[in-house]
Structure formats: structure tokens, C-alpha cells
Amino acid sequence: MTSKARKSLICWGALSPIVVVILFPYATMLSTALKHKDEIFTFEQTWWPREFYLGNFADLLFERGFGQAIFNSLYISVGATLLSSAVAIPAAYALSRLRMPGKGAFRNYLLITQMISPIVLIIGLFRMFAYFGMINDPHALIIAHSAFYMAFAVWMLQSYFDTIPKDLEEAAWLDGASRTRAFISVFLPLCLPGVAVTALFTFVNSWNEYAMSLTMLRDASSQTAPVKIAFLTGTLYETEWNIIMAATLMATVPVAIIFASIQNYLVRGLSLGGVK
Amino acid sequence: MAAIEISKVVKTFGAVKVLDGIDVEVKDREFIVLVGPSGCGKSTLLRMIAGLESISGGQVAIGGRRVNEVGPQERDLAMVFQSYALYPHMTAAENMGFSLKLRNRPAGEVREAVLDAARRLHLTALLDRYPRQLSGGQRQRVAMGRAIVRDPSAFLFDEPLSNLDAKLRAHMRIEIRQLHDALGATSVYVTHDQVEAMTMADRIVVMNAGRIEQVGTPIELFDTPANLFVAGFLGAPTMNFSGGAVVRDDAGELRIALQVSPRTLPLPDTGSLDEGAEIVLGMRPQHIEIVGEDVQDGVIDAEVRAIEQTGCETNLIVAFGDVEWTIQSHHRVLAATGDAIRLRLDPARVHLFDKQTEKRL
Structure with a gap:
């Protein structure tokens, strides 16, 4: 051997x-x-x-409305990922590249927000969204999720952005590119691994989130997949393990496949952004 | 191409003043080299010309137009970075054509311009490669290609050769200079390597601690350095120095007494020195002659400390008193460590500096 x-x-x-x-x-x-x-x-x-x-899956999708729950989850997770990326990328860029007062304080503030458990804030959030009439509205969760995972995204992206040499953008400016054009044509393509990793983390976190979804979405039709699965247990006089297992499979396998398929990208993004 | 005028430029970072009243005029089609030790502000000055650093005071004008408030995009300059700064996700051809693409030139014209630049730089075979597939020298060429593909007002070089090996560096020195002449370009070139400065420049600007020490042609700076700093900075091996004073000998003639040598040396004709004046004497290693017992006047007795043979020249490290000097001879000098040696300084090539002001006398 x-x-x-x-x-x-x-x-x-x-x-x-x-x-x-x-x-x-x-x-x-x-x-x-x-x-x-x-x-x-x-x-x-x-x-x-x-x-x-395959009857369990059919039952789940057509009788119990699990397809709707998967769709809700997808809608909220994709929405939260897009919204948080849209805010976190410029914020991280500013922290990494621009000279501005209070930069350190802002970074610390972001860190502190991560020390508070979302559970503690749920009552407050519920009252706020109730005030805006957004209970049962998936957009409330998109906003809440993107806000919760944004601090992490900004930290992660900033450390990745710091590894991209400033020379490259400066060369683009001298080539005649505006700041925006240099950002889009030169900077963004180079930090795609970092952006992909961050977006995926946000997506998975949002996909798996339970407590807030349970609180904000009261209607059966607006429930997300994790909440729906919880409701499947102990509904009647029996626990239908076949149905529950079919549901968990449907909720976890797509995420696992995404993770596995972009694994190389992920490792590159993590090692570059986090370690260096 | 255009002239660049830098007048009374100041740069401060917080309370730290890194550039203090810089005046340089780069004439049209001139090759100017900014040289100085690291931290002297030469790169900062170049980045201020490029528009990458803000200007705290004074004015930079390109082609007669004040550009203090103009962004790097609008200054029409091309810059070659020390790191080359090639876009890693673009091929050599895309890197070179990027500036033209940004100007919305038709694809055919971009291709033609890239090919033309590639031919000049012998890059034609490498155009489809990505930067990571190129060697250091090839990347350097692509960076040059990116600069010359359009016709900018001026070229800026920020230590472009410092990442290359010695042989390639010597070759690229010549190539950059030839390119400058062929394009009729205006170039500002930053380096800490005095050989690059001496060999490439029309005029050299020697900088130190945020100020300009001297501006002039390479030969002017080499032959008549304005002060101790310039004298010590240019030339390899560096100039030898020794403290001394002007004394009057028995015959009533003014002569130089070195601190550590019992014999006096003839005073070159500077006209302005009086008895008792404290000076620093500077002597280039190439201008010191090794003489025999027969020569008596103006010699220094020294001891050989080390010998370096490079093949075409001999470097001797000699000592007298606590002073160590380097001598460079184009003859094979057969001496051994510890040998006594007699040195004669050619009075016409002695450099004298005021001890207090460090200025040339």
C-alpha cells in the first residue's frame, strides 16, 4: 500500500x-x-x-399543505438573504475601505447585538410587527431575519473584503472606472466566494429559524417548514412518524445538497475571510 | 503627453506631516525619478499625482489644469503598481483592454490596441492567460501593457521592478526607458533603488523625510551632491566620509586635517573656507588611489580590513583610526587582510560639506 x-x-x-x-x-x-x-x-x-x-410525501404535500410551508420557508429565506446581502455588502465595503469616524465603535456595536438572544426580543418584535399590522405577513420575518443575521454577515464580509488588495480598485480607477463601476467589475467578482458563504449562512439560519416564525406567523397557511414539522407531532392521538420523517427529509435534504455542492467554495471563502 | 506641475504640495495624516512644501516640475516628455529611502514620502507624492491620496495643501496641475479636486478617473494618467495590480479574474488581454472598454470603444478597436501593445511587449502568445498563469516578469509586462494601451497624459510607476530578480530588473530598466522614448511619454517613476534612478532618469528628485533634497540630472547629482544626504544616498558603494577641519600649515597654506589621520591633505579650491572651519570630507570609493611609498603629499595610511573580489573590480574595506572606508579599484589589487596601505585622494574629486549645515561647500 x-x-x-x-x-x-x-x-x-x-x-x-x-x-x-x-x-x-x-x-x-x-x-x-x-x-x-x-x-x-x-x-x-x-x-x-x-x-x-411514496404515499407519505404525497399525503404531506397534498393533504397537509407542506408544499406551502416549504414555499413559505423558501420565500422568507431567499428574501432575508437578499435583503441582508443588499445591506451588508455596502456596509462591509464601507468598513473595509472608507475612512470614517466611529468605525471601531460601530464594529463593536454589531458584535454586541450578537450577544442578545433573539428569544429575549420576541415579545417586543411581536408588538412592533403587530403595530404595523404585519402579523402573518412573511415580510415581517424577512425583515426580522435579515436584521438578526446582518451583523454576522457584515463581520464576515468585512474580514473577507480586507483580504482583497486595494491596489486592484485603484488600478481600475486609474483605468477610468468610477467607484461604482470598479466595485461591480473588479471588486465584487473577487469577493464572490466570501459573499456566497455569507449568503448561505444567512439562508440556512433563516431556513432553520423556529421561535420567531412560530410567533409572527399565526395562520396555518403562512407557517414555515420547521414550524409545520413541529405541528405535525402530537396532533391527534397518534404520532405519525412516517409523515414527520418525510417532512424533515424534505426540509433538510435540499440544504444539505446545497452545502455539499458548494463545499469547495465554502472552504475557500471561510479560510480566506476568517483566518487570514 | 503633458507636463506635471507640483507646487508647494503638503500632505498631512492627522498631526503627521509626511510631505512639506514639495515643488517639482515634470516637463513634457521627461522621465523623472523620485528616489529616497523608505518613508520619505515619494510614493505618497506619486499617489497624490494619481489622485489616490488627497492633497492637504498646494497644487498639482497636469497639462496646465489644476487637478486637486479631480478624481483619478478623470486625470488621464496610467499607473504601474509595485504589485502589478492585475485583475485576477481577467485574462491578460482583458486586463489590457479594460480601460478602453470603459471608454466604450468598439470591440475591434480594443482588440487592435491590445494586440499592438502586446507586440511591443512580446506578449502576443500570452494574451489568453490569467495573471496566476504568468511569471513575475510576464505580469510586469502585462501591467505595462495595460498602461500603454491607451494614450495617457503621463505614466506613473510605483517601484515597478522591485519584485523582479536582479537580471530581469536590469533588462526591464532598459525596456521601460526605451518604451518611454518610443512613445514620447511623460513619466514619473518612484524607486528606492539608486541604480534605477541613475540609469533611467532624465532628472532625479532626491527626497528625504518629506522634503526634496536635490533635483538634477543623474550626473549633476553624482558629481556635485548638494548635501551630505544626497552624497551618501547616490553611488554604490556609498561615499566615504570623515570629519575634519581646515588648518594652516607651516608654509602658511590652508590644508585639511582629518580627525583621525596625522597627515594633512591639500584643500581643493572652494574659495570660501577659512582656518578653523569644521568640515565633513566625502570621497567616492572609485576616486581613491592606492599608491606606493614614493608618494608623500596628501596620503592617508590605512590598514586593510577586508577584500571583496567581484572579478572586474576589487572592493577594499580599509580603516584608519576608527574610520572605515571602502575603496573600489578596477585593477586586481593583491592585498591581504591586515596589510598596511597608502591612499591618495584626488583633490579635484574631494567633496567638502559644512559640518553644521551639511551643505556642500
Whole structure:
């Protein structure tokens, strides 16, 4: 065996417990979601379903309105990501590039906001959005989510922006580009990895957020996926694990796929922005 | 191309004054080199010409137009950065054509201009490569190409050769100068390397601690440095110095007595020195002669401390008293460490400076 093969074998051996811990819930979800209700509560548990039963998903989507919940989640997460990026990118650019008074104080202020748990603010937020008549309005959550995750986004983006040499923009200015044009044509393409990572973090945070969604969105039709899943448990006299597992699968797999597919980009963005 | 006038320019960062009343006039088609030790303000001055630093006081004019309030986009200058600052996500051709694209020139014209610049710089085969696929020297050429592809009022160079190896640097020195002449350009070139300054410039501006020490042609600065700083900064190896005073000998003639040498030296004809004047004597390593026992007048007895043979010249480090001097000879000097040696200073090539003001006498 070559030393490289031995090395990778040792690495995989060391990582295997983690792989099991991560993959076990997915395996359970998948196995249960593909089983018929009757097959779940049998004495002899099998991983492999007797038949690949897709009725749970159909039930979930057409009978229980889970499609709507996924759509709501998507709408809010995408909205929050776009809004927070739209504000955080210019803010981070200003912190990284412009000379302005109170820069350090502003950075500290952003940090302090991260020390307050969102739960503490929920009552206040509820009253505020109620005042504006925005209860049950997904836009209320878009605003709240983007505000909560913005400080992190600004910090993350600024440290990434700091790694982009200033010379490049200056060269663009001398080439005749306006500040905006240099930002769009030269600066932004170079910080795409950082922007992508930050946007993804915001998206995932917003996608998974539970407490605020539960509070602000009272209607069944406006609920997000995590809230909907919680409502699926303990509804009637039984817990329909097959349905719940199908729902969790639908809510987590897309995010996992996105993460896995842009993994390289992510590592580059994180290591460049955070470490250097 | 255009002239650049810098008058009474001041730059302050908070309470720190980094440039203090700078006056330089760069004539049309002139190659001016700003040289000085790091931190002397030469790069700041260049960035102020470029519009990348604000001007705290005074005025910068390009082609007769005051540009203090004009942004770098509107100054019509091209700059080559020390880091080259090539756009990493664009190919060499896109890098070079970017400025023309911004001016909305037709694609055909941009391609033609890029090809023309690439031919001049021998880059034709590399146009489709990204900066990361190019060597240091090639990147440097692309950066040059980006500057020459349009016809700017002036070129600004910010230590463009400092990241290259010695051989390539020597080659690029010549190439940049030839390009300057061929384009009929006006160039301002910043460097801390006095060899670049000496070989490339029409005129050199020597800067130190935010002020201009002297402006002149390379030969003027080399032969008649205005003060101790310029004398010590230009020339390699650097000029040798020793403190001394003007004394009157037994015959009533004025002569120089060096602090650490018992013999006196003939005083060059400066006309203005009186007995007792305290001076600093400067002598270039190339202008010191090694002589035998037969020469008596105006010699210094010294001891050889170290010898460096470079093949075509010999550098001797010699000492007398606590003073160490370097001597450069184009002859093979066969001496060993510890040997006694007699040095003769050519009176016509002695530089004298006032000890207090450090100005040339």
C-alpha cells in the first residue's frame, strides 16, 4: 500500500464515527419516510422498506399543505438573504475601505447585538410587527431575519473584503472606472466566494429559524417548514412518524445538497475571510 | 503627453506631516525619478499625482489644469503598481483592454490596441492567460501593457521592478526607458533603488523625510551632491566620509586635517573656507588611489580590513583610526587582510560639506 493510500485510510477510519453520527439520522429519516404507516411499528425493525412507498410525501404535500410551508420557508429565506446581502455588502465595503469616524465603535456595536438572544426580543418584535399590522405577513420575518443575521454577515464580509488588495480598485480607477463601476467589475467578482458563504449562512439560519416564525406567523397557511414539522407531532392521538420523517427529509435534504455542492467554495471563502 | 506641475504640495495624516512644501516640475516628455529611502514620502507624492491620496495643501496641475479636486478617473494618467495590480479574474488581454472598454470603444478597436501593445511587449502568445498563469516578469509586462494601451497624459510607476530578480530588473530598466522614448511619454517613476534612478532618469528628485533634497540630472547629482544626504544616498558603494577641519600649515597654506589621520591633505579650491572651519570630507570609493611609498603629499595610511573580489573590480574595506572606508579599484589589487596601505585622494574629486549645515561647500 502506498503511503498516500494508507494516510487516507487512517483519515477515513478516524472520521467514520462522525460520518455515522451525521448519516444515521438521515438513514432513519429516509427509511421511515419510505415505509407504509403499518410497517413502522413492527417488532422486527428493518432498514429496508418492503416497498418504496411514496404515499407519505404525497399525503404531506397534498393533504397537509407542506408544499406551502416549504414555499413559505423558501420565500422568507431567499428574501432575508437578499435583503441582508443588499445591506451588508455596502456596509462591509464601507468598513473595509472608507475612512470614517466611529468605525471601531460601530464594529463593536454589531458584535454586541450578537450577544442578545433573539428569544429575549420576541415579545417586543411581536408588538412592533403587530403595530404595523404585519402579523402573518412573511415580510415581517424577512425583515426580522435579515436584521438578526446582518451583523454576522457584515463581520464576515468585512474580514473577507480586507483580504482583497486595494491596489486592484485603484488600478481600475486609474483605468477610468468610477467607484461604482470598479466595485461591480473588479471588486465584487473577487469577493464572490466570501459573499456566497455569507449568503448561505444567512439562508440556512433563516431556513432553520423556529421561535420567531412560530410567533409572527399565526395562520396555518403562512407557517414555515420547521414550524409545520413541529405541528405535525402530537396532533391527534397518534404520532405519525412516517409523515414527520418525510417532512424533515424534505426540509433538510435540499440544504444539505446545497452545502455539499458548494463545499469547495465554502472552504475557500471561510479560510480566506476568517483566518487570514 | 503633458507636463506635471507640483507646487508647494503638503500632505498631512492627522498631526503627521509626511510631505512639506514639495515643488517639482515634470516637463513634457521627461522621465523623472523620485528616489529616497523608505518613508520619505515619494510614493505618497506619486499617489497624490494619481489622485489616490488627497492633497492637504498646494497644487498639482497636469497639462496646465489644476487637478486637486479631480478624481483619478478623470486625470488621464496610467499607473504601474509595485504589485502589478492585475485583475485576477481577467485574462491578460482583458486586463489590457479594460480601460478602453470603459471608454466604450468598439470591440475591434480594443482588440487592435491590445494586440499592438502586446507586440511591443512580446506578449502576443500570452494574451489568453490569467495573471496566476504568468511569471513575475510576464505580469510586469502585462501591467505595462495595460498602461500603454491607451494614450495617457503621463505614466506613473510605483517601484515597478522591485519584485523582479536582479537580471530581469536590469533588462526591464532598459525596456521601460526605451518604451518611454518610443512613445514620447511623460513619466514619473518612484524607486528606492539608486541604480534605477541613475540609469533611467532624465532628472532625479532626491527626497528625504518629506522634503526634496536635490533635483538634477543623474550626473549633476553624482558629481556635485548638494548635501551630505544626497552624497551618501547616490553611488554604490556609498561615499566615504570623515570629519575634519581646515588648518594652516607651516608654509602658511590652508590644508585639511582629518580627525583621525596625522597627515594633512591639500584643500581643493572652494574659495570660501577659512582656518578653523569644521568640515565633513566625502570621497567616492572609485576616486581613491592606492599608491606606493614614493608618494608623500596628501596620503592617508590605512590598514586593510577586508577584500571583496567581484572579478572586474576589487572592493577594499580599509580603516584608519576608527574610520572605515571602502575603496573600489578596477585593477586586481593583491592585498591581504591586515596589510598596511597608502591612499591618495584626488583633490579635484574631494567633496567638502559644512559640518553644521551639511551643505556642500
